[in-house]
């Protein structure tokens with residue numbers, strides 16, 4: 182049995198840091214585990230311009246713990262009206278990607294895209310400039326069952342998008358279904374996907390175990406077991422198109438434990454440990470290093486990190502709650518004992 186695992190220092194390719202006091206509360210957890218992270222732009226108001234992305238990066242750097250060399254990788258929120266000439270400014274400002282939030286699909290997506298064809302001129306500019314396109318892959322039509330929204334997105338949006346923009350690098354974010362896993366597996370080298378720890382560890386029963394469990398509610402929502410199995414297979418396949426993206430998405434506890442519960446699981450405190458648990462359960466710990474530390478930078482065209490981190494088999498209890506500005510934040514699995522621990 183493996184008891185100590187040394188991994189390439191990993192990056193988180195999908196992360197929500199929020200802003201102000203909330204940012205200051207959650208950033209140290211990620212900066213401790215990861216060298217870099219793709220920072221999502223769904224603030225209120227969203228980060229829609231290069232200038233806003235630069236200002237947000239400054240606020241993140243200012244909130245970092247003393248001595249941290251964590252590097253935020255900035256994204257912008259695509260709208261129906263993002264002008265194509267903003268892409269050149271974005272590139273010059275060091276922005277690496279734009280994010281598609283279909284209007285109404287998830288947390289802070291009201292300003293999102295109503296019809297992707299409206300954005301094609303901007304996507305063409307991204308293809309030219311080499312910026313990546315990150316997609317929340319769910320259709321939002323009220324007549325589509327919530328559990329089918331990702332699979333329908335593959336047919337209605339992904340397939341035509343790939344045909345129209347074949348050399349745009351697209352990351353299908355936080356995939357949750359066998360249809361998405363299959364689509365990405367079969368596609369060419371311009372398409373990749375991130376996978377969260379919760380979608381590797383849980384199926385939709387977790388939301389309903391002994392009562393309604395708001396901390397297991399995120400979007401896209403957890404799916405049936407057959408989908409979880411397909412995601413595990415993809416994550417452990419060794420294919421370079423699948424990589425780590427926690428989608429750690431903090432919401433104050435009082436807004437999760439509420440009559441309307443916000444979507445998002447907060448996993449930043451123990452992200453690597455949760456992935457290790459998922460990979461170990463299928464005997465694939467040897468595949469974790471490339472998933473967490475190689476495939477992401479390779480796809481983004483960035484250098485791999487040179488340092489390492491070590492995780493150990495050691496029982497520890499995840500805190501029930503941590504501060505979140507003035508509020509409290511409940512980590513997924515808070516209060517539980519985890520069997521892997523990041524030690525250095």
Ligand SMILES: NC(=O)N[C@@H](CC(=O)O)C(=O)O
Nearest residue numbers: 197287288399400430444445
């Ligand atoms: N995943 C989630 O359930 N929530 C994310 C938004 C997102 O990534 O869709 C959030 O910002 O809270």
Ligand SMILES: [Zn+2]
Nearest residue numbers: 287317400401
């Ligand atoms: Zn999303």
Ligand SMILES: [Zn+2]
Nearest residue numbers: 197221428430
């Ligand atoms: Zn997200």
